[in-house]
Amino acid sequence: MSRVPTALSDASPTSQFEVKRIRGDFPILNTTVNGKPLVYLDNAATSQKPAVVIDTIKSYYESSNANIHRGVHHLSVKATEAYERARATMQRFLGAARPEELVFVRGTTEAINLVAQTWVRANVEQGDEIIISHLEHHSNIVPWQLLCEQTGAVLKIAPINDAGELMLDDYEKLLNEKTKFVSMAHVSNALGTINPVRQIVDLAHACGAKIMLDGAQAAPHLAINVRDLDCDFYTVTGHKMFAPTGIGILFGKHDLLEEMPPYQGGGEMILSVTFEKTVYNKVPHKFEAGTPHIAGAIGLGAAAQYISAIGLDSIASHEHDLLAYGTEKLQEIPGLTLIGTAGNKAAIMSFTLEGVHPHDVGTILDLEGIAVRTGHHCAQPTMERFGITATTRASLALYNTKQDIDALVMGVRKVIEVFG
Amino acid sequence: MDLRELYQELILDHNRNPRNRRHLEKASRSAMGYNPLCGDKVTIELMLDEQGTIVDIAFDGTGCAISTASASLMTEAVKGKTPDEVRAIYDTFHGEVTEKPVQGERKVELGKLVAIIGVRKYPARVKCATLAWHTLNAALDQAGETVTTE
Numbered sequence: 001m002s003r004v005p006t007a008l009s010d011a012s013p014t015s016q017f018e019v020k021r022i023r024g025d026f027p028i029l030n031t032t033v034n035g036k037p038l039v040y041l042d043n044a045a046t047s048q049k050p051a052v053v054i055d056t057i058k059s060y061y062e063s064s065n066a067n068i069h070r071g072v073h074h075l076s077v078k079a080t081e082a083y084e085r086a087r088a089t090m091q092r093f094l095g096a097a098r099p100e101e102l103v104f105v106r107g108t109t110e111a112i113n114l115v116a117q118t119w120v121r122a123n124v125e126q127g128d129e130i131i132i133s134h135l136e137h138h139s140n141i142v143p144w145q146l147l148c149e150q151t152g153a154v155l156k157i158a159p160i161n162d163a164g165e166l167m168l169d170d171y172e173k174l175l176n177e178k179t180k181f182v183s184m185a186h187v188s189n190a191l192g193t194i195n196p197v198r199q200i201v202d203l204a205h206a207c208g209a210k211i212m213l214d215g216a217q218a219a220p221h222l223a224i225n226v227r228d229l230d231c232d233f234y235t236v237t238g239h240k241m242f243a244p245t246g247i248g249i250l251f252g253k254h255d256l257l258e259e260m261p262p263y264q265g266g267g268e269m270i271l272s273v274t275f276e277k278t279v280y281n282k283v284p285h286k287f288e289a290g291t292p293h294i295a296g297a298i299g300l301g302a303a304a305q306y307i308s309a310i311g312l313d314s315i316a317s318h319e320h321d322l323l324a325y326g327t328e329k330l331q332e333i334p335g336l337t338l339i340g341t342a343g344n345k346a347a348i349m350s351f352t353l354e355g356v357h358p359h360d361v362g363t364i365l366d367l368e369g370i371a372v373r374t375g376h377h378c379a380q381p382t383m384e385r386f387g388i389t390a391t392t393r394a395s396l397a398l399y400n401t402k403q404d405i406d407a408l409v410m411g412v413r414k415v416i417e418v419f420g
Numbered sequence: 421m422d423l424r425e426l427y428q429e430l431i432l433d434h435n436r437n438p439r440n441r442r443h444l445e446k447a448s449r450s451a452m453g454y455n456p457l458c459g460d461k462v463t464i465e466l467m468l469d470e471q472g473t474i475v476d477i478a479f480d481g482t483g484c485a486i487s488t489a490s491a492s493l494m495t496e497a498v499k500g501k502t503p504d505e506v507r508a509i510y511d512t513f514h515g516e517v518t519e520k521p522v523q524g525e526r527k528v529e530l531g532k533l534v535a536i537i538g539v540r541k542y543p544a545r546v547k548c549a550t551l552a553w554h555t556l557n558a559a560l561d562q563a564g565e566t567v568t569t570e
Contacts, residue, residue, distance in 0.1 A: 357484035367423045375458050389459025
């Protein structure tokens with residue numbers, strides 16, 4: 001059921017084939033919505049899952065499910081091996097030096113809260129400064145606001161320009177001897193901006209601050225190497241990279257994780273417990289209290305392998321082509337303004353349409369089977385910076401096609417027709 | 421689902437040309453409503469007589485077509501109505517959009533408000549339709565806090 005003649009979509013035979021095969025890997029892409037084929041353009045909110053990830057989880061529950069780390073029976077050993085193999089897979093995926101530097105968490109929100117309440121809380125005092133940027137997701141704002149309330153530290157905001165790019169000079173000016181910590185997005189969820197993270201890290205280190213990068217929107221789209229970046233902490237979330245919800249990774253440099261106090265207390269994160277004294281487990285287990293989302297971790301490992309087998313370079317290249325095509329087509333629409341026009345962007349297109357509220361755009365697109373997100377995208381300060389309360393956001397992943405973009409464009413033109 | 425069921429001509433008209441969208445000088449009551457999920461904002465201003473009848477009503481704010489049209493249609497529906505009549509209209513309307521219809525005597529004719537009832541097929545948009553009404557109730561009760569949809 002194609003929407004447009006294929007002459008309009010001129011992808012080369014190789015990439016066309018690759019995308020078709022990749023689409024075949026994702027069962028949900030075959031469904032219909034409101035009688036139309038699903039056009040899923042809400043990947044920044046969450047990604048769809050390939051059969052291999054779904055099957056890995058199913059197979060775990062069918063043949064290897066047990067609690068991990070301390071059982072002596074066969075299933076427990078199998079489950080433990082699978083869980084730790086997933087950790088090692090993520091270590092390779094992120095380019096970390098050792099698996100002990102990878103902590104399984106619930107997601108990037110938990111990772112940021114964890115770091116704020118452990119390393120940062122132990123190392124900042126009244127009057128110290130923490131820097132975030134004007135394009136952060138609420139999950140990289142509120143934990144720092146809480147931390148500042150608790151410690152008397154001060155939150156500073158590195159500004160962005162009208163294209164949604166971090167103003168590096170202004171960021172540099174904010175850094176001083178009181179700056180203890182910097183936390184920034186690698187990729188902006190609302191604007192798509194890819195931050196110049198290497199420079200951001202170097203500048204932070206030059207003034208003695210530690211730095212965390214929020215890679216929630218980066219992991220499915222570009223290659224990450226935490227050693228190259230030399231960041232102190234890095235976080236990714238499973239559900240945005242074709243893995244289940246409720247699982248993510250916090251990378252932390254080994255010596256930092258060692259010196260940090262625990263986050264949550266409980267089973268698994270201890271070596272021994274008496275009422276007189278409790279000895280904590282070694283890193284990373286010190287930060288994994290309670291029974292983890294074992295199936296989720298194993299699913300995350302399978303997703304990382306799936307991505308690596310295709311290759312992040314070819315994924316990035318495919319998405320870059322779609323971004324260029326989509327940007328061009330959307331900009332042809334009268335009354336449409338793109339929000340977030342950085343020179344270096346991931347495949348996220350946020351826009352406003354004159355005279356039509358994003359909610360109405362989203363509902364009419366939904367009736368065409370097109371899933372986009374409308375609203376403030378958990379980035380209210382970013383919206384405010386552009387003088388708006390909401391945008392319509394189309395965000396792409398490796399399984400999107402030019403036909404998806406064509407459908408989006410036709411849908412937006414239909415919105416204009418209705419509201420004409 | 422046909423988009424014309426939701427975006428009927430009447431709704432598009434009231435969105436393009438909202439009625440009673442102005443500032444009410446000498447309003448005796450007012451309230452603000454806010455939908456934090458999308459940023460829809462509405463202010464309702466009322467002039468009541470001694471019996472509490474709505475002598476005049478005006479609204480202002482920013483929001484989607486559904487919230488704007490709903491506010492506009494609401495002002496037309498309640499102008500000149502007594503508190504009991506307003507209550508009856510609200511209960512009937514709210515019952516229809518939340519699919520818990522009011523029964524028997526309490527049910528009243530909705531007139532043009534019927535156009536908005538299509539929103540009940542779009543659960544994510546019901547709050548857009550009811551924001552103005554919740555705000556109206558707050559103005560009538562003069563609760564003093566900003567109403568939110570959450």
